[in-house]
Amino acid sequence: MLNFSDIKNLLQHNKITDFVKLNKLTPRDVANFANRNTQWAAKLFQQLDPKHAARAFKFLRPKKQEQIIKSLPEEKAAELLNSMQPDDRTAFLEDLSGNHVKELLKILTPENREETLELLGYAEGSVGRLMTPDYVSIRKEETCAEVLAYIRQRGQATETLNWLFVIDEKGVLIDDINIKDFLVVDPATTVAQIMDNQFVALNVNDAQKEAILVFRNHSRFALPVIDDKGVLLGIVTLDDVLRLAESEGTREIQKIGGSEALDEPYNTIPFTSLIRKRAVWLIILFLGEMLTATAMGHFEDEISKAVVLALFIPLIISSGGNSGSQASSIIIRAMALGEIGFKDWWRVMRKELLSGLVLGTILGVVGFLRVAIWQRFHLYDYGIHWQKVATTVFCALIGVVMWGTVSGSMLPIILKKLGADPAASSAPFVATLVDVTGLVIYFTVAFVIMRGTLL
Template structure:
């Protein structure tokens, strides 16, 4: 149904200003689908369509929009409508919006909030950027371990409406310290006279409000949780974080790492909205560094002018040698950075990884070396190209060089992320283009020195 309605029908209803039909059409849609539809219609019509939604649904839809769309809709709405939306948003989603706005806009938005919601918003914004405190919602349900299940359920009916989720009920002491978290199913499968203390398992996992949000993903993954409580230094329960918020953060981290691995600075904002001068600046820095690094290749080749003059055939295989080493290095660094990112590889594993990549590089080098050797021999045999009377020596030079270059590229690409991590730097900056550039220069040295040894007394 979504695919059909999002097309000509919806556009036609908007053009005809048939608001009654639009409202009826959207009544059967999920909030996420309506949010997707809003992003696909012209900006000047988004606010018009948004106003047609019932208030409760409008807030849900608003939370599914990206920050840019949220800003535009708020600007197009009156103060009363905007205040209603902001006050009804879940605290964590509202914080995500506010932290993306300029300071002046944040101050203006805060003035639209009720005193209670303003205090909540300011308390969350007071946590450092990138911490769990910025992601949590302070809306949760707590019970005491001395209560019966009947008391718990009565409490949930009375106060659970404001909680973001009721999948987990938190057990606290008289001082508000978290002592357990219990899934709601545990309350539903037991007699109502059972005390909470009789079945709580005394085992729970909690985040600190000051923990880095990017690190919280590992905890969610390790314990297979959809929700985790957030506590302060005194173990007092402050709020909870849901996995959808953590996945959003993880997506941002992954995007930044991919951009860095592509040989540039992280954009820090969507590609479609970043200003052209900022994007050029982000990309130019690394391009200049890589360009200057590649100039070392020309410097290295200057030292082998004599060899190239005597055996011009060597120059034919330079792209082959350099690309093979760069490709193997790029493969290795990409694998290791990803393995580090998901926790498969740690600093202490460096020797095991080096030994593995040494063997992998040797094997891959032998495969490519044999292909290179037989390719030259076959072209000579079929008279496709005449490499001269020393064609087999040239083939051997290329084959041995490929073994050395691929093996060196694999080890270098694998070890560079370890070196960067050891010095507290982001391994993602050891991007594939950077590794390829580094291996290009060293690959030349390997190639021409192998040629000096093997071709000595023949072509050299």
């Protein structure tokens, strides 16, 4: 197993025998080295076999891909691009500027150029940008022997042979068949005899996130892609969907944490970009928290009359914020998995209202006991009306936690319905909202319970 220093030494020696060792590296090892060693990345890709280089190229960061293509001689760049799978080549080209794409299209073979231009014609973020046209299509009148003979001749040019796709004379998809079904029957059996006329397909205009859900619900290595008329256009393979799911999951987690998606690994993102993506949300949340100070100013008289109330402000608002953050994270993930949608809002609200009531009661009991125990053992003197203080804390925690769970669960659903990103209702955003409203709930409860005594 070669480490980074070994690879660098092999490139420095510049011997043909050393380059053979480089082609034995796994695609991931090549990509890891290239991502971390800008100076040697282009030279490494120059020495690799084009097909091996193409397999490693798709694991590189977008900026690194662009740097390497620009650094390679035109002949090597052409070999690399023409050796890539159509979907991988499209994913690379769609992130480049128009002028750069135009220049690179010139070095593609006529067939690859036509294929790439067709794929680039689909909307960004659609299944069309994810698919590859490299698949095996067959006719129902063919025999299994003919199908297997065709695979032996042309199978190397396809991305996967796990599934074969049956089309009619107009190219409309009518079935998909696992290749194992051809291996266990008599060679004279026709395709029509083993068809079940049941298949799952993606629409070329579907959002790529939909592809993740379909793959999750069906145990498949590849799925066909059709247009609105049912014509087979290509396939989407599991490796592309897994990379997409990883990317989408990372973006959602970063948004839930209260920042913009970084769109590249943490250890390589420029410091200025890191600050910019985090500062925007921090400013928004800071301005939101300023409303908390405004709310406290509104209840200044109550605080001055019953200073003891101020002791429990952090306890009350943090409990509401924590419950809201919990609910928000759970609902966002459930929506991402397709478990719930807008139609389920009432069921979600009922469940979260009950959850908030139970959780609030549990915390309220703990808060009540906190006041009672401290008073009983003289750890703090809450005065002669300590029972009302404890009751206020108890009731306020129930109200704030219930409001937090409802807010945290409903915000993602509402934003999704409005066409916004549910992850935008992140934990910090919900916490800020509940902080402000939690103060209002707390002091309203205090005014009702303590009126005529401390207030």
